[in-house]
Amino acid sequence: MADSLSALLERSRQLQTSTSLAAVDLPSIQLGLDQIESQSRRIAGRSLKEAGHTGNAAYLLASGGVNADQLSSNINTVNLAGTFEPLVPLSDTDVEGYVRHTHEQAIISAIEEGRRATTADFYRNLDTKMRREWERQKEKMFDELGRHHAQAGPSTETSRRLGGQNGFERSAPAAPLPSASGSLQMHSKMMRYDSVIRRLNEFRKEGFAFGLVSALGEASVGSSSGDSRAAQTTETWRLLSHLVQERDVLNGEFQRTALQERQYAQAYLAQDQEQQSTVELRRMIGEGAKGYLEEQFLAYVEKTLASRPAEASLGGVPSIQNKIRAFLNVKYQKNGKWSNPALEIANNTPVWARMYYLLRSGHAKEALAFATENESAISKLEKSFVPYFKAWLDAPDRRLPKLLRDRFLAEYNQRIRYLTDTSDPYKHALYKLLGRVEIQRRNVPGVTQTTEDWLWFQLSLVRETEGQGEAPHEKYGLRDLAAVLRKFGEAHFDPKGSRPLLYFQVLLLSGQFERAVAFLQQHSHYQADAVHFAIALAYYGLLRVPSRSKTADVELLVDANTDTPSLSFARLVHRYTRLFAQSDAAEALQYLHLVCLNADLPAPRGDEQVALAHEYVRELVMETRQYSELLGDVRNDGTKVPGQIERDLKLLHLADSRAYLLGIVKAAAERADLEQRFSEAILLYNLAEEYDAVIAVLNVELGNSLSRPAGASASTGGVGLPEGFTGTVGMAAGQEDVALVAKSILEHYDRAAGMGGKVSRRRRETCEVLMRLKEALSAYEQGKLEQALQTIESTNLIPLHSDLVHLIRAAEDLASVDDAIVRNLDAVLVVTMTALYRLHQQLKDSPYGADASRQQRMHELRSKARSLMTFAGMLRYRLTSETYSQLTRLDVYLN
Known part of the structure; x- marks a missing residue:
């Protein structure tokens, strides 16, 4: 081998030297013979190693019963070219065979397409159901979050002050932090509110008017005389009674003219906010707010006089004239001299301040009487003031006649507009009120020093009948005042965040009811009060509610950036009831009835509110399981005992018992059936008089029980009576065996007239077969083979x-x-x-x-x-x- 390679090498060299193409640079072999041999052996070894791995794989497959060589051969011989060709070859002229084959392939393709479509529909429906369930769970979670919504911390940003003061100077001091007895006081207040709501619903069922605001105000009175928060809350209820014009009420009953349920709904909720009834309603709210501030100021005057009697020198006749005179003595007189040099004094009294404070306390007639009695002295100060004053007070809308107004404006622009700080501020204030001038400059330094004084002054300038001889820039209604107050915000009126009722009162005074309730509800100590303020407003129709599509968020206030926001009243009430639903389901039901107060809203919102009430009632039934109390009972003799819901059908806008059975009980039963809460479904279907559905549920549970061991209890899947059920419905309390339950129900239906006839023959036969099969399987497990076989x-x-x-x-x-x-x-x-x-x-x-x-x-x-x-x-x-x-x-x- 070595000689051959050496000869080959020599001959290749000779070939290179002898070739005629000497110019071409051919590559030469660089490896020696030993190197070539070594690399050849290495390549041969690698091939054997790979062949060994293949053999190992084949051996492993063979140990599992797989012939790798045969499988490889079979795969290589597979020909997929004729996969969709007919099994029997068709000739070119076999038209019938071709059509048949094409038809079969079309059917196969349709089946396959149907399978794919069915699979896709299944997953799509599954996804839709999961999303729907998630939305439902998310809504519940939002409800829970809303119940424990953290209080918004007070803003540290300092805004400009109104008249140098920010806050109701004469209001009660800020309440201390909650003590250990706070929860007990809260529970006591909730109980007092509960009794009022119960009475309200009793009056509503009988069709009688009820003085709800006054009754809730009485319930808000704290048990402790030192509870400043309770006093503030009671005062706020008094404010609301002024706004809604609720007068002459004793223990919730009107003594004279009564306000009806939803008294103001049509005007307040009108689409056109400029229609006459809506304008009149705003005027009424403004007048009520002004009247409350006047009454509050008079109480402050009397309190001041009582605290400083020597300085007041009231005298023996406590008339309003003497009270205001004495108040001015306390406020501005020191050592028998008037301390404020800017005040204009006539007949030893500051006449402008005297008239202003008579107006401020709500005594316009007495102010006119004082001006008339002192006309000669006043005329020396301002010659034409008394005629202006008399014309202004005599006008029904406090509007000067045009001729007088023109003269008044000329005089004002010449002599009053540019009064300096050394001038009498009360004269300036009176002139601004009479002429309603400089409407954009609504502050009078030295007069509107407190928030309540400033608000009274604003409400005195408010006019809802615009466009009657006034320039557009003089437009200033209640909604304009509300916009100004919103710009100031809570941070201005309560910068420390320690007196939330203050800003709540400000919002109420300006007719911003939805914002007021949403704001107060954020403060945990006042959540119960916020709910009941909302109920009172909704009762009289002074609360806007959104459509259901806008109530999925945790926030209660909807469209907050508009002039007409709305409040999720149903959600607010529902959250509140969940605090005590488990302990007192009947009381929670009384609150849920109130969701239907908004049933008179235009479609679809009215129907949505009723549907929400029914949904919440069903949820209350399912979660508390207090069936006997809420839904009633059916005794062994067929006698039906109505529950609280059935006794309150009118409050839930249910026409009759049939509507109740279908809308509440049957719907709850279907939900229990869907959730496989079989014991509850049986009870609820029975109460709904759906006896055939009872047997259907029993059949399902009997069928399920056949695959369970004998003796399985209700806790492991058997059917027992739900907790809280005290009636019979043909079942013994504590009974757990589903077959025994089915037997007792069938016997009960056979005994009670009319019940058995409502069960279909097929379902009854199915139930009987399942009962015998259950009996047979039980006998089999007990070793009674003959009995099992016979059954x-x-x-x-x-x-x-x-x-x-x-x-x-x-x-x-x-x-x-x-x-x-x-x-x-x-x-x-x-x-x-x-x-x-x-x-x-x-x-x-x-x-x-x-x-x-x-x-x-x-x-x-x-x-x-x-x-x-x-x-x-x-x-x-x-x-x-x-x-x-x-x-x-x-x-x-x-x-």
Whole structure:
């Protein structure tokens, strides 16, 4: 080999030197013979190693029963070119065969396309259902988050002040932090509110008017005289009674003219906010707010006089004239002299301040009387003021006649507009009120020093009948005042965030009811109050609610950036009831009734509110499970005892008992059925008088119980009575066996007139078959094989004789058998065959095996086994392979 390679090398060199193409630079061999040999051996070794790996793989597959060589050969011989060609070759002229083949391929393609479409629909529907369930769970989560919404911290940003003060100077001081007894006080207040709501619903059912604001105000009075927060809350209820014009109410009952439920709804909720009724409503709210501030100021005056009687020198006649005179003495007189040099004094009294404070306390007639009595003195200061003042007060809308107004404006522009700080500020304030001038400069330094003074001044300038002789720049209504207050915000009125009721009152005074409730609800200590303020406003129709599509967020206020925001009233009430629903479901129900206050809204919002109320009531029933109290009971004799919901049908806008059964009870039963809460579904369907549905649910649970061990309790899947159920409905309390429950229900329906007739024959027969099968399986587990076999035969489900026609008919009849039975057919067949085998084995092993009767019995058992196998063979594709294998093995042992 070495000689040959050496000769080859020599000859290749000779070839290179002898070639005629000497100019071409041919590559030369750089490796020696030893190197070539070494690399050749290395390549040969690698090939053998790879061949060894292939052999190992083939050996491994062979140990598992796989012939790798044969499989590789088969794969290589597969020809996919004719996959879709007909099995039998068609000639070019066989048109019928070609059409038949094309038709078969179209069917196969359609089936495959249908399968793909079905699969896609399944996953799409599954995704839709999961998303819907997630939305429902998310809504519940938002409800929980809303209940525990953290308080918004006070803004540290300092805004400009109104008249040098920010806050109701004469309001109660800020309340201390909650003490250990805070929760007890809160519970006590909630209980007092509860009693009012209960009375409200009683009045509503009877069709009587109820003074809700006054009643809630009385309930808000704290048990402790030192509870400043309770005092502030009570004062706020008094404010609201002024706004809604609720007067002459004693213990919730009107003594004279009564306000009706939803009194202001049509005007407040009108689409056109400029229509006459809506404008009049805004005027009423503004006048009510001004009247409250006037009454509050007079109380402050009297309190001041009582605290400083010597300085006041009130005298023996406590008339309003004397009270204001004495108040001015306290405020501006020191050592018998007037301390403020800017005040203009006439007849030893600051006349402008005297008239202003008479107006400020709500005594316009007394102010005019004072001006008339002192006309000569006032005329020396301002010649034409008294005629202006009298014309202004006599006008029904506090508007000067045009001629007088023109003269007034000329005089104002010449002499009053540019008054300096040394001028009497009360004269300036009176002139601004009379002429409603400089509407964009609504502050009078030295007069509007407190927030309540400033608000009263604004409300005195507010006018809802614009466009009657006024320039556009003088437009200033209640909504304009609300916009100004929103710009200031909470940070201005309560910079420390320690007095939330202050800003709440400001919002109420400007008619911003939705914003007021949403703001107060954010403060945990006042959440119960916020809910009841919302209820009072909704009762009189002064609360806008959004459509259901806008209530999926955690925030209660919707469209907050518009002039007409809305509040998720239903969600607010629902959140509140969840605080005590488990402990007092009946009281929670009283609150849920109030969701239907908004049923009079235009479609679809009114219907949505009713539907929400029904949904919340069903949820209350399902979560608390206080069925007897809420839904009622049906006794053994068929007597029906109505529950609280049925006694309040009117409040839920349910026309009659049938609507109640369908809208509340049946819907709750369907939900329980869907969630596989079978015991509750049975009870609820029974209360809904859906007796056929009761049996249907029983059939499902009976079918499920056949695959469970005997004696399984309700906690492991059996049907027992739900907790909290105290009635009978044909079932014994604490009963757990589903078969016993089914038996007692059927017996109850047979006894009670009219009940049994509402159960379909097919479902009753199914129930009876399932009960016997349950009995048979229980007997089988107890070793009572003969009893089990006889009970199964009595159902006529499995024909155990040799009549072929009967076997075929029985197999065909399975198509009409209830699914609860069919899905247990495998287990029943195996149990039947096992019982036959064991009975046969017992006879075979018996020492009396030669006895003729025993031989006859063994023959009968084998005959029944053959019938069973024939029947099972007809159902081959309905049974699992394991079931058929078991039957076949037992049949072999038998024979």
